[in-house]
Amino acid sequence: MARNKFDIDENLESPFDIRHFKRALVYIKQQKRPMIIALVLSVLSAGIGLTAPLIMQHVVDVTIPEKEVGALFGWSALMLLTIVVSVILAAIRGRIMTSVGQDIIFEIRSDLFKHLQALPFKYYDDRPQGKIMIRVVNYVNSVSDVLSNGIINFIMEILNLVFIAVFMFAVDYRLALVILAGLPVFAAFLLLIKNRQRRSWQSVSNKSSNLNAYMQESISGIGVTQIFTREDRNEGIFTRLATNFRTEWIKAIHYNAMIPFTVDNLATIVTTMIYVVGLLVLSPAEVTFGVILAMSSYAARFWQPILNLSNLYNGFINAVAYLERIFETLDEPVTIKDAPGAKELPPVQGRVTFDHVTFGYDAGNHVLENLSFDVKPGESIALVGPTGAGKTTVVNLISRFYDVTGGRILVDGHNISEATLQSLRSQMGIMLQDSFIFSGTIMDNIRYGRLDATEDEIIAAAKTVRADDFIREFENGYMTEVNERGSKLSQGQRQLISFARTLLADPRILILDEATSSIDAKTERLLQQGMNELLKGRTSFIIAHRLSTVRGCDRIMYVSNKGIAESGSHDELIAKRGLYYKLYTAQKMEAV
Numbered sequence: 001m002a003r004n005k006f007d008i009d010e011n012l013e014s015p016f017d018i019r020h021f022k023r024a025l026v027y028i029k030q031q032k033r034p035m036i037i038a039l040v041l042s043v044l045s046a047g048i049g050l051t052a053p054l055i056m057q058h059v060v061d062v063t064i065p066e067k068e069v070g071a072l073f074g075w076s077a078l079m080l081l082t083i084v085v086s087v088i089l090a091a092i093r094g095r096i097m098t099s100v101g102q103d104i105i106f107e108i109r110s111d112l113f114k115h116l117q118a119l120p121f122k123y124y125d126d127r128p129q130g131k132i133m134i135r136v137v138n139y140v141n142s143v144s145d146v147l148s149n150g151i152i153n154f155i156m157e158i159l160n161l162v163f164i165a166v167f168m169f170a171v172d173y174r175l176a177l178v179i180l181a182g183l184p185v186f187a188a189f190l191l192l193i194k195n196r197q198r199r200s201w202q203s204v205s206n207k208s209s210n211l212n213a214y215m216q217e218s219i220s221g222i223g224v225t226q227i228f229t230r231e232d233r234n235e236g237i238f239t240r241l242a243t244n245f246r247t248e249w250i251k252a253i254h255y256n257a258m259i260p261f262t263v264d265n266l267a268t269i270v271t272t273m274i275y276v277v278g279l280l281v282l283s284p285a286e287v288t289f290g291v292i293l294a295m296s297s298y299a300a301r302f303w304q305p306i307l308n309l310s311n312l313y314n315g316f317i318n319a320v321a322y323l324e325r326i327f328e329t330l331d332e333p334v335t336i337k338d339a340p341g342a343k344e345l346p347p348v349q350g351r352v353t354f355d356h357v358t359f360g361y362d363a364g365n366h367v368l369e370n371l372s373f374d375v376k377p378g379e380s381i382a383l384v385g386p387t388g389a390g391k392t393t394v395v396n397l398i399s400r401f402y403d404v405t406g407g408r409i410l411v412d413g414h415n416i417s418e419a420t421l422q423s424l425r426s427q428m429g430i431m432l433q434d435s436f437i438f439s440g441t442i443m444d445n446i447r448y449g450r451l452d453a454t455e456d457e458i459i460a461a462a463k464t465v466r467a468d469d470f471i472r473e474f475e476n477g478y479m480t481e482v483n484e485r486g487s488k489l490s491q492g493q494r495q496l497i498s499f500a501r502t503l504l505a506d507p508r509i510l511i512l513d514e515a516t517s518s519i520d521a522k523t524e525r526l527l528q529q530g531m532n533e534l535l536k537g538r539t540s541f542i543i544a545h546r547l548s549t550v551r552g553c554d555r556i557m558y559v560s561n562k563g564i565a566e567s568g569s570h571d572e573l574i575a576k577r578g579l580y581y582k583l584y585t586a587q588k589m590e591a592v
């Protein structure tokens, strides 16, 4: 799909159809046992409830005319008992179904989360995070009721209808037919509005997704908003998105509301018809007053399940709009994955070879073209060059965050696209430009990639990157709580923590993308000493704009024009007086 933004509706790639429905059934089937129990309880509860009109009919036609006072008390007590029992059964069923609904949500959400973790960078490049989040959190919530209670209620209401119909026909088949006559009218009405109603809910899901995306973006970018005093303008954007959502919601609810309205009116008409037919058309000898009373009670009871079914139908149409988005996410292909027959990469020495590699993020727009180089095990490589030249792209390809468009990348002679991702990435230490800090303690953050690391190992890694001193200065030291925005931590401190995290994994191939860009020159010098020790024997790729950081690397590659324009040691490149020389002297001049 094309890149999406918070104010662009997402095209629906695969609208809901029978396949999706079968898939939803998979989640429901896992809850078969409790659902059957709930269904049985519902049937019992409804069956018991249905005896009330029969008791009523008997009391009106026999007990009262014959003045059987004792029997009247008996029937009243029985009626009370039926009500109490049916309420208790309904309550138990309610408890079971709450847990079923939550279990279904849990399963769908787990599958979504698992899948999202496997999806490649490209998926996340293409859409705002808020649009992904809303599917996992809100949409899943919205479908739970339909997939749990909805199914039971649907079966129940159908059974209810059949029961009531049997009772109705048993009492008087002619009046029963009068009650049923409203059904075709209702079916025709549903058909008439079905598509409009469905489109309306799809639009609601889009607008709520847009709004969520904007909210998420606004919260993440709150600092920039306040710096540029964009609050008023952002409020305008928010108001527009919220209004769009509101309009679509009202439209969808309008369709929903039309359904019970129609049911209510049909029920009233049908009940009136019973009196008309019962009192005016049929003779008193044919229908007693008790029969008319029982039938009008059945008419109300018959149209109640229809009303309930139509509410379920509304819920279903609404849930479909969310389910199709949920399944769309689950169907999103995991493009970066183990190839069929992928092999475990053995413990590597760290040789990295680019063999005529071509790559573009978007088709037809190459960032790298026909790039070839060979890095020996243990060699340290600096990637320098202008902004946007492709340095990060080179390291992204080594880690297989994206697959090459042409050519191949080899590690120790093994084509990385034929190796398992786990065996490749577990031998790499990658520090991305964005040194992300997770919520938890500093200790948790350093331990993130190697859960079995001991405290001593964690402290040793922090010492190596010169993070130990500042961490100990916090009141709670390594147990200091931090969060995703890295509160309490300066940018440089965040970098040092994620640096320690990367080193702790003890990788053979180390990738540092602007790992020290926010660290002051003095700390960086100290860090460099520890690093030199650490880099020994490991292949490393270091991206840095500050050239002092990479001077000591074995080889410096100057990335530009979709490839490597210059390559050599610092001294060689300075002697060459080319692009690197220019960059270096320019930086030196700035420093003076």
Ligand SMILES: Nc1ncnc2c1ncn2[C@@H]1O[C@H](COP(=O)(O)OP(=O)(O)OP(=O)(O)O)[C@@H](O)[C@H]1O
Residues within 6 Å of the ligand: 125, 361, 362, 367, 385, 386, 387, 388, 389, 390, 391, 392, 393, 394
């Ligand atoms: N996820 C992406 N989707 C599409 N294009 C991208 C993506 N990431 C980078 N690019 C484009 O690829 C080119 C190379 O980007 P890259 O991040 O590799 O540059 P860089 O040399 O690391 O830049 P910098 O020094 O600014 O970090 C740029 O033109 C950029 O616009």
